[in-house]
Amino acid sequence: MKVRSAVAVDRIEGKDKRLGILSEAPLVLETPHNLLAGHAVTPKDLLFVRNVHHMPEGLTLNPLPLANWEIELSGLIDHSVLIGGEELSKMEQIEYEMVLQCSGNGRSKFSEAFPIHGTPWGQGGIGNVRFSGVPLSAVLRQHNVTIDREARFLNAQGKDVADDQRSPDFEHSLPLRDVLEKSILALKLNGEPLPAIHGGPVRLVTPGFYGTMHVKWLRRLSFETTESNNFYHATEYRVPREILKPGEQFTFTMENSVPTWKLRLMSFIFNPLPEAPLPAGRHLFSGVAFNDGSVPLETLLVSFDHGHSWNQATLHTSASPYAWHPWTIHAELKRGAYQVWCRAVDALGCSQPLDGSIFWNPNGYEWNGVHRVNITVE
Ligand SMILES: Nc1nc2c(c(=O)[nH]1)N[C@H]1C(S)=C(S)[C@@H](COP(=O)(O)O)O[C@H]1N2
Numbered sequence: 139m140k141v142r143s144a145v146a147v148d149r150i151e152g153k154d155k156r157l158g159i160l161s162e163a164p165l166v167l168e169t170p171h172n173l174l175a176g177h178a179v180t181p182k183d184l185l186f187v188r189n190v191h192h193m194p195e196g197l198t199l200n201p202l203p204l205a206n207w208e209i210e211l212s213g214l215i216d217h218s219v220l221i222g223g224e225e226l227s228k229m230e231q232i233e234y235e236m237v238l239q240c241s242g243n244g245r246s247k248f249s250e251a252f253p254i255h256g257t258p259w260g261q262g263g264i265g266n267v268r269f270s271g272v273p274l275s276a277v278l279r280q281h282n283v284t285i286d287r288e289a290r291f292l293n294a295q296g297k298d299v300a301d302d303q304r305s306p307d308f309e310h311s312l313p314l315r316d317v318l319e320k321s322i323l324a325l326k327l328n329g330e331p332l333p334a335i336h337g338g339p340v341r342l343v344t345p346g347f348y349g350t351m352h353v354k355w356l357r358r359l360s361f362e363t364t365e366s367n368n369f370y371h372a373t374e375y376r377v378p379r380e381i382l383k384p385g386e387q388f389t390f391t392m393e394n395s396v397p398t399w400k401l402r403l404m405s406f407i408f409n410p411l412p413e414a415p416l417p418a419g420r421h422l423f424s425g426v427a428f429n430d431g432s433v434p435l436e437t438l439l440v441s442f443d444h445g446h447s448w449n450q451a452t453l454h455t456s457a458s459p460y461a462w463h464p465w466t467i468h469a470e471l472k473r474g475a476y477q478v479w480c481r482a483v484d485a486l487g488c489s490q491p492l493d494g495s496i497f498w499n500p501n502g503y504e505w506n507g508v509h510r511v512n513i514t515v516e
């Protein structure tokens with residue numbers, strides 16, 4: 139195996155030095171919850187980073203130039219098209235406020251049930267950001283592209299190539315229906331040109347989907363009848379259709395598993411965090427809740443007694459169905475040690491499992507167990 143020199147992460151100018159370093163090459167940075175708390179929209183210096191390949195020219199918060207950036211449209215369409223970056227910047231832009239979360243976020247929680255290899259994410263592979271860009275459907279209209287009726291998926295490929303030249307390029311398939319409804323070719327993050335480290339100059343973004351599906355450094359889009367057999371789509375980033383026992387062997391096929399597409403219902407406690415003991419009395423607890431945006435969130439419940447009783451928090455409105463929704467609750471606490479739990483419920487009555495390891499899967503994706511924080515009241 140080729141040994142790579144580590145990137146000096148400290149030199150990634152503009153990223154907060156308090157982010158956790160899970161890997162240097164490829165770069166993986168995680169955001170501690172105390173840094174996420176207090177920001178409705180996660181600033182770029184605090185946003186987590188997940189690269190699967192070492193991508194030296196992408197290790198900066200500066201944008202890459204839009205000029206000369208081309209995206210090829212091919213596959214089951216009546217004529218192939220080259221879209222230029224500058225052309226996109228001149229078209230009408232739309233914006234989504236939305237959760238960006240790695241499908242591996244929370245993996246180490248699964249490992250408590252049975253150890254999982256792979257990046258040992260805590261629960262900080264998440265942020266809430268504003269992406270803006272041009273709807274892909276508008277680009278297709280602009281170029282008079284007709285999609286074959288047989289097409290079911292859009293395969294999106296990034297520019298990044300493994301530096302051992304053997305690992306495959308990064309590619310994912312998305313359901314065409316969602317793509318035509320929601321996907322944008324994103325040029326901006328939080329109102330500024332998309333930083334290279336977050337996939338600039340052009341990234342495919344589909345709100346409601348897991349982070350991995352938002353392909354950075356977008357180079358090629360191909361309309362297909364079947365899902366890509368690319369390693370990152372056909373082998374990685376999938377969950378079994380069936381419930382497994384922690385540690386159970388499973389051989390992935392396209393049929394017995396599904397891609398980590400749509401975000402599972404989830405909520406987090408951001409405040410207070412376990413760091414310091416609280417004085418006895420009335421305290422404000424707060425956090426966020428979100429889902430894939432397909433169904434409204436209805437309730438956020440908080441328990442201070444291991445789920446014996448639940449208190450209804452105030453669930454605040456958010457900028458879009460794909461954004462995280464802040465929640466708050468006041469509680470009067472006497473001296474003692476508490477484990478605070480929070481649990482979101484959507485309008486269909488779907489909720490998060492009390493024990494998230496019920497969805498244990500060999501690669502540790504899509505953890506959405508009830509979030510628990512230990513606090514001490516003195
Ligand atoms: N081209 C490309 N796109 C990519 C990746 C990558 O390595 N290459 N990583 C994916 C994964 S697994 C995640 S979680 C998100 C992370 O986005 P961020 O680095 O902007 O936070 O990008 C996704 N898009």
Ligand SMILES: [Mo]
Pocket residue numbers: 188239240241242349350
């Ligand atoms: Mo990810």
